[in-house]
Amino acid sequence: MSKPDHLLVDIASAVESEQSNQMSLTVVVQGAVITGRLAPEAVWRQRVAEVLRDSERLGPFAAVFGSAGSAAALRPGEAPTHLHFHVARILQGSVGIPETGGMYRIAVKDVSAWTVGDFSYSDH
Numbered sequence: 001m002s003k004p005d006h007l008l009v010d011i012a013s014a015v016e017s018e019q020s021n022q023m024s025l026t027v028v029v030q031g032a033v034i035t036g037r038l039a040p041e042a043v044w045r046q047r048v049a050e051v052l053r054d055s056e057r058l059g060p061f062a063a064v065f066g067s068a069g070s071a072a073a074l075r076p077g078e079a080p081t082h083l084h085f086h087v088a089r090i091l092q093g094s095v096g097i098p099e100t101g102g103m104y105r106i107a108v109k110d111v112s113a114w115t116v117g118d119f120s121y122s123d124h
Helices: 006-018 041-053 059-071
Strands: 024-029 032-038 082-092 095-107 111-116
Touching: 006 032, 006 082, 006 111, 024 082, 032 095, 041 059, 041 082, 041 095
Parallel strands: none
Antiparallel strands: 024 032, 024 111, 032 082, 082 095
């Protein structure tokens, strides 16, 4: 989207202001379908920092996410520019990658389509 969808921005703003991670969303970004739950940016950064800290090779990068977490809060009147997904999967055929869910940051302006709710597949 060259101009972000105002309704999608309002949803992201509500997630940020409520500090809730219960909003399920599915988006299409450059042909990829990503489904999961939105999280406030500060919460998302904190979780990414925790995962990186636990990694022997990637531990030094944790500070990049951790230190910015406190600065991640939006100022009054400022609209979110990114969606922060956790427990998210990229849908590929009948498979969600990664199976356990991942952490994705997506620019709102790059979303070409979206729907409320997440998709899951079943072998049944």
